[in-house]
Amino acid sequence: MATELPTRATNGEGAAPDTAGEQNFTVKTGLARMLKGGVIMDVVDAKQARIAEEAGAVAVMALERVPADIRAEGGVARMSDPKMIKEIMNTVTIPVMAKARIGHFVECQILEAIGIDYIDESEVLTPADHAHHVEKHSFKSPFVCGCRNLGEALRRISEGAAMIRTKGEAGTGDVIEAVRHMRTLNAEIAHARNMSDAELRVLAKDIQAPYDLLKETAKLGRLPVVNFAAGGIATPADAALMMQLGCDGVFVGSGIFKSGDAAKRAKAIVQAVTHFNDPKVLAEVSEDLGEAMVGLNCSSMDEKDKMQGRGW
Amino acid sequence: MGSAGQLMDTEVTVGVLALQGAFNEHIQLLRAAAQILAGKNGVQRTWTFKEVRTEAELKSCDALIIPGGESTAISLVAQRCNMLEPLRDFVKVSRKPTWGTCAGLILLAEAANQTKKGGQELIGGLDVRVKRNHFGRQIESFEANLDLPFLQEAESDLSQNKPFRAIFIRAPIVEKLLPHVAGAQHEEAKLDGTIIAPSRAIDQTVAKAVDLADVEIMCSLPGRTTAVNMKTKDNLDAEAGDIVAVRQANVFGTSFHPELTGDPRIHIWWLEQVAKAVDQRRGA
Numbered sequence: 001m002a003t004e005l006p007t008r009a010t011n012g013e014g015a016a017p018d019t020a021g022e023q024n025f026t027v028k029t030g031l032a033r034m035l036k037g038g039v040i041m042d043v044v045d046a047k048q049a050r051i052a053e054e055a056g057a058v059a060v061m062a063l064e065r066v067p068a069d070i071r072a073e074g075g076v077a078r079m080s081d082p083k084m085i086k087e088i089m090n091t092v093t094i095p096v097m098a099k100a101r102i103g104h105f106v107e108c109q110i111l112e113a114i115g116i117d118y119i120d121e122s123e124v125l126t127p128a129d130h131a132h133h134v135e136k137h138s139f140k141s142p143f144v145c146g147c148r149n150l151g152e153a154l155r156r157i158s159e160g161a162a163m164i165r166t167k168g169e170a171g172t173g174d175v176i177e178a179v180r181h182m183r184t185l186n187a188e189i190a191h192a193r194n195m196s197d198a199e200l201r202v203l204a205k206d207i208q209a210p211y212d213l214l215k216e217t218a219k220l221g222r223l224p225v226v227n228f229a230a231g232g233i234a235t236p237a238d239a240a241l242m243m244q245l246g247c248d249g250v251f252v253g254s255g256i257f258k259s260g261d262a263a264k265r266a267k268a269i270v271q272a273v274t275h276f277n278d279p280k281v282l283a284e285v286s287e288d289l290g291e292a293m294v295g296l297n298c299s300s301m302d303e304k305d306k307m308q309g310r311g312w
Numbered sequence: 313m314g315s316a317g318q319l320m321d322t323e324v325t326v327g328v329l330a331l332q333g334a335f336n337e338h339i340q341l342l343r344a345a346a347q348i349l350a351g352k353n354g355v356q357r358t359w360t361f362k363e364v365r366t367e368a369e370l371k372s373c374d375a376l377i378i379p380g381g382e383s384t385a386i387s388l389v390a391q392r393c394n395m396l397e398p399l400r401d402f403v404k405v406s407r408k409p410t411w412g413t414c415a416g417l418i419l420l421a422e423a424a425n426q427t428k429k430g431g432q433e434l435i436g437g438l439d440v441r442v443k444r445n446h447f448g449r450q451i452e453s454f455e456a457n458l459d460l461p462f463l464q465e466a467e468s469d470l471s472q473n474k475p476f477r478a479i480f481i482r483a484p485i486v487e488k489l490l491p492h493v494a495g496a497q498h499e500e501a502k503l504d505g506t507i508i509a510p511s512r513a514i515d516q517t518v519a520k521a522v523d524l525a526d527v528e529i530m531c532s533l534p535g536r537t538t539a540v541n542m543k544t545k546d547n548l549d550a551e552a553g554d555i556v557a558v559r560q561a562n563v564f565g566t567s568f569h570p571e572l573t574g575d576p577r578i579h580i581w582w583l584e585q586v587a588k589a590v591d592q593r594r595g596a
Binding site for chain 1: 331332340381384388392393444448453454573574
């Protein structure tokens with residue numbers, strides 16, 4: 001996408017609030033901008049976090065079980081043990097993110113209290129609220145949230161998310177859903193770009209998105225915050241595919257530490273995101289990576305087994 | 313022929329290192345700055361701004377910005393795509409104008425601490441010791457108004473009276489100014505948890521035009537140092553406060569992010585400095 005994220009961060013409230021307030025949106029979106037062109041990796045302990053850091057990850061997501069294991073083991077998936085998250089925070093110098101259940105604002109308060117750098121209000125965990133997402137503006141910690149389409153993305157930004165990721169289907173190693181969500185976003189934004197204000201008002205109602213944010217998105221030709229791809233990315237080619245589709249960076253969950261040679265694959269995916277437009281480099285880094293994660297075919301999954309439907 | 317030669321001389325290519333981070337934001341601000349410069353009466357230039365990912369792209373540049381991002385990631389990616397030595401040539405041997413913001417400042421430091429286990433590769437170029445993540449984690453990130461006296465050097469009127477809104481994201485600071493030494497900062501390497509950049513001698517043909525003087529403090533942040541604990545405070549230069557902008561022989565570093573504001577004043581000032589340095593080099 002030839003469109004750029006303007007340097008003055010906005011969240012649909014006109015100009016950026018120019019206050020020194022701690023909850024300042026510019027500071028929250030600022031960190032997301034620093035992560036662009038990078039890879040954020042799921043890690044379950046300090047050892048994996050070090051491997052990710054050495055591979056060139058721009059941040060790590062600390063969680064007790066990667067999505068593939070959550071899927072296999074079933075049960076209720078909750079916020080990770082703060083002790084384990086703190087160990088990872090003390091081990092690496094890059095930003096550390098952690099997941100809270102959708103709507104579970106107390107898990108978010110706990111993550112903020114231990115000084116987490118980003119909170120992922122995530123569908124990978126079992127939702128805690130049947131209808132409400134967390135009101136995110138009042139937190140000092142910035143939030144990233146998942147989306148499948150434009151309406152979902154803009155609702156999350158309106159609640160205070162400073163960064164968006166497409167949901168994909170976590171823990172599968174199948175990139176089809178990440179592609180579907182990125183293509184859906186792109187198509188909806190392209191459609192909105194050619195609309196008059198009156199038409200945008202109707203669209204805002206249809207996709208249940210705030211009109212101001214939708215109008216800003218239509219003007220920019222992209223989401224007004226940083227947007228990463230996530231859910232099913234398992235190879236350097238997958239990562240570059242998502243970058244060429246227009247995302248700003250990628251999350252890799254189970255894809256790295258469920259593969260044969262995690263360190264090597266992690267490095268290769270980092271290189272692929274930097275050189276996403278250079279097939280020669282992509283060919284080089286794709287060589288001899290050992291086994292990719294086995295994966296689950298999304299098309300043969302039951303709807304009830306999909307995580308992407310969580311959140312509203 | 314004469315006019316063609318003149319035309320060539322007004323062309324300046326500025327690269328932004330695009331391995332990772334907020335490189336596009338710098339390109340937007342550079343374009344805004346160039347547009348303002350074009351409306352002034354000063355020396356006119358034909359500016360080209362480009363993303364730099366390879367040695368060939370770097371070689372085509374007269375000046376370079378190393379953007380904010382994760383310094384460990386940028387350093388590791390640079391190492392793996394064989395960009396570290398070309399970057400050291402550009403900054404330290406050819407001494408071409410280079411500006412680093414946040415992660416870029418860390419990479420341009422001759423010494424750094426609080427880096428990841430096992431350290432990281434530095435490019436070097438500024439005789440300073442930089443402390444990573446000085447203010448703490450993301451929840452300690454902040455905005456502050458800064459007075460930037462160096463903007464008065466600019467030929468363009470930059471409404472200097474207005475403070476500059478600076479954004480600090482998990483920001484580093486310059487903890488200590490180091491004496492300029494022949495070779496690497498080996499004294500620094502003896503300190504706990506401190507890493508240094510390898511030495512690269514300046515090209516003698518450019519040495520005449522470049523004054524390798526001591527590091528100049530361009531801006532300090534008042535009043536924040538009190539927030540850090542006493543042990544850390546002892547390591548800081550007593551008079552310096554929190555140094556957040558420095559310059560030494562064509563190399564400029566800021567620990568904050570002018571590229572996250574809509575304010576192109578520092579970019580305008582820097583492009584003027586670049587134009588001067590390029591003229592000097594081309595013997596204009």
